[in-house]
Every structure is written in structure tokens, then in C-alpha cells.
Amino acid sequence: EKADLDLVSILINADIAVGDIAHLLETTPHKHRLTLWDFVADALQGEVLTHLNEDIQQSFLARMSAEEIVETTHDIDNDDLADLLQQMPEGRSSRVLQLLAPEERSQVEGLLAYPEDTAGGLMTTDMVTVRGDVTVAAVLRYLRKISLPDALDRLWVTNRQFHYQGSLALTVLLTAKPSSLVSDIMNTDIKGIRAGEDEEQVARLFERQDLVSAPVINDDGIVIGRITIDDVVDVISDSAAHNMMSMAGLDEENDTYSPIVKSSQDRAVWLGINMATAFIAALVMSQFEASIAQIVALAVLSPVVASMGGIAGSQTLTLMIRGMATGHIGQSNLTWLVLRELGVGLINGSLWAIVIGVITFFWYHQVSLSLVIAAAILVNICIAVLSGTVLPFFLKAANIDPALSGSVILTTLTDVFGFLTFLGLATLFLL
Amino acid sequence: EKADLDLVSILINADIAVGDIAHLLETTPHKHRLTLWDFVADALQGEVLTHLNEDIQQSFLARMSAEEIVETTHDIDNDDLADLLQQMPEGRSSRVLQLLAPEERSQVEGLLAYPEDTAGGLMTTDMVTVRGDVTVAAVLRYLRKISLPDALDRLWVTNRQFHYQGSLALTVLLTAKPSSLVSDIMNTDIKGIRAGEDEEQVARLFERQDLVSAPVINDDGIVIGRITIDDVVDVISDSAAHNMMSMAGLDEENDTYSPIVKSSQDRAVWLGINMATAFIAALVMSQFEASIAQIVALAVLSPVVASMGGIAGSQTLTLMIRGMATGHIGQSNLTWLVLRELGVGLINGSLWAIVIGVITFFWYHQVSLSLVIAAAILVNICIAVLSGTVLPFFLKAANIDPALSGSVILTTLTDVFGFLTFLGLATLFLL
Structure with missing residues (x-):
């Protein structure tokens, strides 16, 4: 038993870069993680800490006294220390700061003055x-x-x-x-x-x-x-x-190996939000229950219309979010992009409207039903690409993260408009 | 007019890093791009070329003769030259190689021997x-x-x-x-x-x-x-x-500012694949047309069941794909992950089964319908998280990119099983 533990200790600290130790900790289920952490040599713990994701950093920091934190982190870069302090509760981080040597404290306090996501928040004062x-x-x-x-x-x-x-x-x-x-x-x-x-x-x-x-x-x-x-x-x-x-409602700083209850909580909110949007779409569909009762094919085909809009919209949305992140897309190109996406929507909308219309005809042998679904597909794909283009700009202007909220709002729009156009046109022309 | 053009030329080449010129070209709609490219000083063109995405590199390279390519690229790193050659048709790249100085040719040929996505493909021979x-x-x-x-x-x-x-x-x-x-x-x-x-x-x-x-x-x-x-x-x-x-069926090397027809083609395939999966789901639903004709509420609620499964599954799938990319998730953790995800699925499945059951009861005032949808939600969320966990491993083992095919396959599964469980249970217990 003792020999085993010595072996673990040797393995962890021997010839491995601190980043690799951090990786090992991150890929260990949480209940064994603290045991492993205790094996990490004191001299390495500070550097290892800076390489961990925030979830795990917090769980380790929460177990340490202010004195231990100062001791553990005394040889890491002062920008990394500032990042750690930024995650602690106010009272705790100021206790840690008080324990630092005066010169280091003033440096770290200087760094803490800059928001985390700015050049000041990224920099170290370690320079020549x-x-x-x-x-x-x-x-x-x-x-x-x-x-x-x-x-x-x-x-x-x-x-x-x-x-x-x-x-x-x-x-x-x-x-x-x-x-x-x-x-x-x-x-x-x-x-x-x-x-x-x-x-x-x-x-x-x-x-x-x-x-x-x-x-x-x-x-x-x-x-x-x-x-x-x-x-x-x-x-x-x-x-x-x-x-x-x-885009899947997840936080990139979350721990892949967090326990079941925490994982469930992390994901429950997103499921709840999406449930609300699904019920909004269901409510729209329920307005047409009389039509569906007469032509059951409408129930079968509605999800196809909604889903084609959803796919077309999410493609555009993904392109926009990626383009904004790389700086390829900005307000100044908006008009050009809207026209381009509308063009793409018209071409792909028409193509798949025809294909789906033909499939529907061979399935249900009704020309009018085929024409209605084709029209609904074209309209919904165009609405989807336009919303996918414009929505991220609106969200960004309103200081809402387009990657987080964009896909939910977009799906709601494509579901609602998919059901509305298809069932609406069907009610008008088929009954 | 002439003065304008001189101004453009000065602006482009004056004080801008080659990466910035490349960025400018990437964010210019394609029809103005060639005009701009001609303004880039010859001495900078090689470096600018290496900073462009593959789509645009190819469109510029296609317009140049082998001699021009050699001249333009003579001062870029030999690993970047190898990358450019890898994108050209065989005959063309060997013509370029023949025009290189013997020493450089043998270096570049050496680099071309390594696949692009290996350390050998990334390295330069420029070292001390x-x-x-x-x-x-x-x-x-x-x-x-x-x-x-x-x-x-x-x-x-x-x-x-x-x-x-x-x-x-x-x-x-x-x-x-x-x-x-x-x-x-x-x-x-x-x-x-x-x-x-x-x-x-x-x-x-x-x-x-x-x-x-x-x-x-x-x-x-x-x-x-x-x-x-x-x-x-x-x-x-x-x-x-x-x-x-x-995950949205897009290629990251595609040009954000490509023309409408090319963009439409790039996205059409994905829409087609998703159409096929939507019709598979529709086919499943159509097996229950008799039940739907009797209880129209089934048509209204089916998409809710399918969509909750889709969301739960895509969350798990995103986590897996991200975890595989960062090396946090591998074959060895599979059992642990399956159990964890099943736990998460049971907790969230039960939670939202209850919520959706209650909402359904207040909407349609039928206990049996509420019980059926609750059961279907629980089953579909569990199937979704299990598929989301296991699927990427299967796809990877079969050398298929999980990010590209995972979401389509998963959506098909959650739609099919969503409709099957909900409409199946309804047919068994409600009719």
C-alpha cells in the first residue's frame, strides 16, 4: 500500500510538465482528484493550479487557507496569481493580498484593476x-x-x-x-x-x-x-x-469530470429553456388542430418543414458567430451579407422546395399538398437564413452572447414560422 | 481615378502587417478581391498568401503561372511553400518544384513527404x-x-x-x-x-x-x-x-465572402442529408396516423418529445467532441462516462418528464396522456445521452469525423425514438 503511494508520487512529479499533471487531474473523476492533488509536490502545485480549468481551481482553492494559497502560488507569474484571485470571494482574495510582500502586492493589485478580458488583464509585469x-x-x-x-x-x-x-x-x-x-x-x-x-x-x-x-x-x-x-x-x-x-448551452470552463448532480444542474437550465420554446411551437401547431384532424399528413410533414428551416438557419448562424469571432464579419458588411444570405436562401429554398414537393407528391399523391409544403419550405428557409444573419448583430448590440442565445431564439423562430406557414397555407388552400 | 488607386496601393502596403492585408482580402467580397490583390506589393504577396484561407489561396494560385508562383513565394518559409503546393493539382505542383533551386527543391520535397496533419507537415527546416x-x-x-x-x-x-x-x-x-x-x-x-x-x-x-x-x-x-x-x-x-x-455541416476553410452560387452549393449537401433524416422521422410518425387522427394532441406534442431528446443529446455530443479534441476524453474513460451520462439523463429526464407531464395535464386535462408523454420524455432523454456518449467513439473508430456526422445521426435517433416511444405508448395505452 505504502509502496503504491510512493510510486504514484514518483510518477506524478518525476518527468512530467506541470501542464501534463494538470491534464491528468482534469481527466480524473472528481472523487479521486483530491487524493491525486495531495501527491503533487508542493513546489509544483502553484504552476499546476494555473493550468487547471476554473471549476477545478475553485474546488482546490476553497480547501486551502489564505496562508497556504500564498505559499503555493509564490513562484507563479503575477498575472496568473491575479487570475486566481479574481475567482475568489472578495474577502478571501483581500486576505491573500495582505499576506503578500508589499512590492508583489502592489503589482498584483495593479493587475487586478484591469478587467480579465482586456490586454491589461492578460499581461504580466515581468518584462525587461x-x-x-x-x-x-x-x-x-x-x-x-x-x-x-x-x-x-x-x-x-x-x-x-x-x-x-x-x-x-x-x-x-x-x-x-x-x-x-x-x-x-x-x-x-x-x-x-x-x-x-x-x-x-x-x-x-x-x-x-x-x-x-x-x-x-x-x-x-x-x-x-x-x-x-x-x-x-x-x-x-x-x-x-x-x-x-x-451553442449547446454549455460552459467551456466546466469540468468534464464533474459529479452527476453538478452536471445535471449545469444542463438542466438549457433543457428548460428549450422546453419553453418547444411548447411555444406546440401552441402554434395546436391552433391548427382542426386542420390536422382532417388531414393527418399535415402532422407528419410539419416537423420536416420546421427542421429544414432549423438547419438552414443554424448554418447561417454558425457562419456569423464564427465570422464575428475572427473579425471577418462586422456591422459594415451587414447589407452585403443579408443580400448574399437571401440569395443563398432563395437558391437552396427553391431547390429543396422542389425536392420535398416531389417526394410529398409520390408519398401522398396530392398536388395541392405538394405545392403547399414546397411554398412553406421556401418561405421558412428564407426566414431562417435572414434571421440567422441579422439575429447575432441584434444580440451583440444588446450585449447578449449570440453563441449562447442565438440558437434557441433561431430554433423558436424556424419552428413557429415553419408550422405557421405550412399549416396556415394548408388551412387556406386544402380545406 | 489614378490618384485614388495610388492611395489604395499606399494604404495597403504602407504600415500594415501581412496578416492584416490577408484579413482585408478575406473580408472583401470576391469580385473586388482580385482588384485588391493586384495592389499588394509583389514583395509582400508571398507572405500574404500564406495568411489566407485555402479557398482564397486556391483562387489566387489558379490565376498564376508556375513561374509567377515561384517568384511570389521565394521568400516564404519552406513549410508554408509545401502547404501551398499540397493544395495544387499534381502536375502543377511538380512544375513549380522543378523551377526551384536544387537545394530548396529537395527541402520542400522532403517536407511534402509528411502528411499535412503531422509534426512533419507542420515543421520548417529553418533552424539552428x-x-x-x-x-x-x-x-x-x-x-x-x-x-x-x-x-x-x-x-x-x-x-x-x-x-x-x-x-x-x-x-x-x-x-x-x-x-x-x-x-x-x-x-x-x-x-x-x-x-x-x-x-x-x-x-x-x-x-x-x-x-x-x-x-x-x-x-x-x-x-x-x-x-x-x-x-x-x-x-x-x-x-x-x-x-x-x-456540427453545422460547414467547412472552416470556406471563404466567408464566397459568391452566392458557391455558398449555396457548400450548404446544399447538408440540407439534403438533413432532409433525408427528417423524412425518416416523418415515416416513423406516419405509422401512427390512425392514432393521430383520433387524438390530435399527439401531433402537437410529438415535436416536444423529439426536441427535448435532441437538445439533451446534442449537449452530450458537444461535450464528447470537445473532450476528445482536448484529450480529456478517451476510450479508457468510456465506462465511467457512460454511467455518468446515464445518471445525468435519469435525473434530467425525470425532472423534465414531471414538468412536461404537469404542463400537458393543465393543457389537455388527461392524466393518461400526461403519463404517456412523461414516460416518453424520460426514455428519449436517456437514449439521447447514451447515444451522444457512445456515438462519437464508434464514429472515431470507423474513421468518421464525429463533429461532422454526429449531430445528424443523433438527431435522427432522437427524432425516431421520440416519435416511436411517445406515439407507440399512446397507441398502446390511450386508444
Whole structure:
């Protein structure tokens, strides 16, 4: 038994990167997770913590005293510490802050001032700045005296007032003449990022310019921090995951291995909302009960009309949400997009209206029923693509996450209009 | 007019990163795109090309002769050139290859030997290797003589037989004593990645270990290339986008601004497949036309049963697909997951069965109808979560993309079983 536990401890801490330990914890069912956590070497716990998803971070942090948290996290980057503090209840995070060394506390407090989803919230204050009017030799002497932060690829160059001037790549520094002036060999292509910039904008900037790190400046143009690619990678994968998970009413920070009761709660709300929309559609259908009682085929075919609209709409919606996330789609392209989607809706609507009309004719041998379903399909697909295009813009303007609410609202619309057009036209022309 | 065009040309090439030019092109409707492309300075076209999505790359490449392609791409990384060649028809890419300088041709041909979605397909041969038994001073002299590749953060250290031994960070090199031996100061935590490793595994490795670059080795352990974070970022954002887009039957490489006819074609197939599944469900429902004719409420409530199953199933499916992509879910956790999801299905199934039963009672005032719909909801939600859990594993084992086919198959299952259980139970107990 004891030997087994020693083995576990060796396995966990031996030759594994902290990210791998975090992964191991995340893929362990929750009831064994605390046991495993206790095996993680104290020196690694801080770094491991920063790699876990928020659900699990919270469950571990909740078990630790403020003193333990300070001890565990004393060697992690101050931006990661700020992120952890942001998740704790107010009283608890201020207790942790009070236990920090004065210099670190003021740094972390400075970082906490920026919203989590801005450049300021992403940055670390761990950086190296040099003045433009010094020589390469002086910079090299300076670097030998300080401890260099992780993933350093560039130094920030400032003037005497600490205004950002440009950056100096380590590759350039390595091969430059010792007598060269920093300002003569620095790169000015990488611009300072304002602390208030949205994190998704920052991510796009990194993607488009293939950056490894970028400087953050305040409103006066003074360098206040550095954003590194590892944090940007998290933004990129979280944002893509967020859109995908939200469309199914899930939270990307939720723990895959959470217990049954918690998982059930996480998903119950979404089921409830969708039940409400299903009943709205049912209510619309029930208005036509008299027609259905006369022509039962209407009951059989109604879901086909609703579902074709749902699919066409969700395709458009997915394209829009993805396009907004990558910055490909904005307000300025709206008119063009609406016309394009309407064109697509008319083409695909007509195509599938004909196909479904023909199938219906061979099934029920009624020309009038076929014409009615064909018309309903065309109308519903056009309504679906138009709603799918316009809805995300409305939701965004109203500060509602289109990925989360878009699909529910869209399904409601396509169900309601599908039933209305099909059953309405049938009632008008078939009875 | 002429002045306008000059202005455009200045705007495009002046102070914009190539990624931004690519973004501008991607967000321009296709008919203006070629005009804009001609304004991009020749010296930038190659780099801009590598930043475009495949749809647009192909449309530009198709207009260029093999000679023009060679000229345009002569200063891009050889891994990016290999990626472009992989998209061309066989005959064309071999014409381009023949026009390359012999050394470059053999490098690119070497890269083309690796499948696009492996470490070998991601790597560039642009790297710096040094021997472990030389001094820091010798390395620095060597670096001054060669041209350093972009985004270089580490050198690879090898023995005399070019076997990978470890890596030397530029930060360490900068501050090391000139007389130190490379092997004494190198880092051995970063392992060599086999050329055949799957690109998603590579991406996870970068995420977990916060890497900026990593060495690629062949089966003999010899260093053959370098993977850089910018290519990994593309893998991460493409993979997340792929899963989200596939679930709506869309291709993430498709151009947001493609013309109406092409967009319609891209989406028509998915609508057709979904039409087929909708008719399968309709066929099931039509078996119960006699029951529906007697109790029209069955027609009104059937879509509610099908839709609750669809939502519950798509939540589980999304969780599974996301978990597989992040490596959180694998074959080994399947039993645990099935039991967990069944538990979630029973809890949420019972909860919403009761709620929907009660609503149905207040609507139609029939206890038996309420009991039947409650039972059908419970059964369908349980079937949905079980299928959502198991289906992606089956599809993956059969080499079918779960994100692409999973949702169609699942919807078919939940529609069919929803109608079967509800209408079946109703026919048994209510008539």
C-alpha cells in the first residue's frame, strides 16, 4: 500500500510538465482528484493550479487557507496569481493580498484593476525594458545582472520617460556589434497595445503578426507590461471552445469530470429553456388542430418543414458567430451579407422546395399538398437564413452572447414560422 | 481615378502587417478581391498568401503561372511553400518544384513527404543546430555568420551524429559565460517530437508546456526540423473552428465572402442529408396516423418529445467532441462516462418528464396522456445521452469525423425514438 503511494508520487512529479499533471487531474473523476492533488509536490502545485480549468481551481482553492494559497502560488507569474484571485470571494482574495510582500502586492493589485478580458488583464509585469540611447554592450551587462522572465524573445525599448519606442529581439541583440545603439537596431513594427484593448483583438493581432510577445502601454504611452503567446493561446482556444459549447448551452470552463448532480444542474437550465420554446411551437401547431384532424399528413410533414428551416438557419448562424469571432464579419458588411444570405436562401429554398414537393407528391399523391409544403419550405428557409444573419448583430448590440442565445431564439423562430406557414397555407388552400 | 488607386496601393502596403492585408482580402467580397490583390506589393504577396484561407489561396494560385508562383513565394518559409503546393493539382505542383533551386527543391520535397496533419507537415527546416561539445563563445561566433530564422527562441543541441540532445534558450546563451560548454547549460526538458506525431497532439504539447518552438526528430532521433508557435496557433484555432463548423455541416476553410452560387452549393449537401433524416422521422410518425387522427394532441406534442431528446443529446455530443479534441476524453474513460451520462439523463429526464407531464395535464386535462408523454420524455432523454456518449467513439473508430456526422445521426435517433416511444405508448395505452 505504502509502496503504491510512493510510486504514484514518483510518477506524478518525476518527468512530467506541470501542464501534463494538470491534464491528468482534469481527466480524473472528481472523487479521486483530491487524493491525486495531495501527491503533487508542493513546489509544483502553484504552476499546476494555473493550468487547471476554473471549476477545478475553485474546488482546490476553497480547501486551502489564505496562508497556504500564498505559499503555493509564490513562484507563479503575477498575472496568473491575479487570475486566481479574481475567482475568489472578495474577502478571501483581500486576505491573500495582505499576506503578500508589499512590492508583489502592489503589482498584483495593479493587475487586478484591469478587467480579465482586456490586454491589461492578460499581461504580466515581468518584462525587461532598456533605454534606446544605450549600447548593446550595456544591455548585455544589464541582462547578466537581472533574472530574465520566461519566454522572453524581445526587450522593450523606451525613452527616459518610459514611453514605448520599439522592441529589440534577442536574435538581433545576439549578433549586434557591442558598440551599436539600441535605437539604431530596434524594431518599430510591433506597436504598443493599450491596456484596455479587448483580449480577442489582442489574439487577432498576435495571429496576424505572428507575435511571441507584445508590449502593453497605458494611455500616456508608458510601457506597463508584456503579453506572452501562451496566454494568447489560452484566449484563442477558450474563445473557440466558448462559441462551440455555448451553442449547446454549455460552459467551456466546466469540468468534464464533474459529479452527476453538478452536471445535471449545469444542463438542466438549457433543457428548460428549450422546453419553453418547444411548447411555444406546440401552441402554434395546436391552433391548427382542426386542420390536422382532417388531414393527418399535415402532422407528419410539419416537423420536416420546421427542421429544414432549423438547419438552414443554424448554418447561417454558425457562419456569423464564427465570422464575428475572427473579425471577418462586422456591422459594415451587414447589407452585403443579408443580400448574399437571401440569395443563398432563395437558391437552396427553391431547390429543396422542389425536392420535398416531389417526394410529398409520390408519398401522398396530392398536388395541392405538394405545392403547399414546397411554398412553406421556401418561405421558412428564407426566414431562417435572414434571421440567422441579422439575429447575432441584434444580440451583440444588446450585449447578449449570440453563441449562447442565438440558437434557441433561431430554433423558436424556424419552428413557429415553419408550422405557421405550412399549416396556415394548408388551412387556406386544402380545406 | 489614378490618384485614388495610388492611395489604395499606399494604404495597403504602407504600415500594415501581412496578416492584416490577408484579413482585408478575406473580408472583401470576391469580385473586388482580385482588384485588391493586384495592389499588394509583389514583395509582400508571398507572405500574404500564406495568411489566407485555402479557398482564397486556391483562387489566387489558379490565376498564376508556375513561374509567377515561384517568384511570389521565394521568400516564404519552406513549410508554408509545401502547404501551398499540397493544395495544387499534381502536375502543377511538380512544375513549380522543378523551377526551384536544387537545394530548396529537395527541402520542400522532403517536407511534402509528411502528411499535412503531422509534426512533419507542420515543421520548417529553418533552424539552428549546434553541437553540445562546443563553447558558448563558439556558438556566438557561429550565429554571427549565419542568418537567423524568424521567431528563434532556442537552438537545438545535437551530438556529432546529429542526434537530438537538448535545447539552448537564447536567454541562457545571452547571459552564459563564453567559456561554458553548451551541454552544461542546455535544457533537456523539451523532448524531440517524432515527425509522424499527430498535429493535435503537438498542439496539446505546446499548450501544456508553454512552448514557443520544439524540435522534430526522425525515427533515428536525428533532428530534422522545428515547429514554431505560429503554426501551432493555426492548428488550435482551426481545430476548434473545425469542430464548431462541422456540427453545422460547414467547412472552416470556406471563404466567408464566397459568391452566392458557391455558398449555396457548400450548404446544399447538408440540407439534403438533413432532409433525408427528417423524412425518416416523418415515416416513423406516419405509422401512427390512425392514432393521430383520433387524438390530435399527439401531433402537437410529438415535436416536444423529439426536441427535448435532441437538445439533451446534442449537449452530450458537444461535450464528447470537445473532450476528445482536448484529450480529456478517451476510450479508457468510456465506462465511467457512460454511467455518468446515464445518471445525468435519469435525473434530467425525470425532472423534465414531471414538468412536461404537469404542463400537458393543465393543457389537455388527461392524466393518461400526461403519463404517456412523461414516460416518453424520460426514455428519449436517456437514449439521447447514451447515444451522444457512445456515438462519437464508434464514429472515431470507423474513421468518421464525429463533429461532422454526429449531430445528424443523433438527431435522427432522437427524432425516431421520440416519435416511436411517445406515439407507440399512446397507441398502446390511450386508444
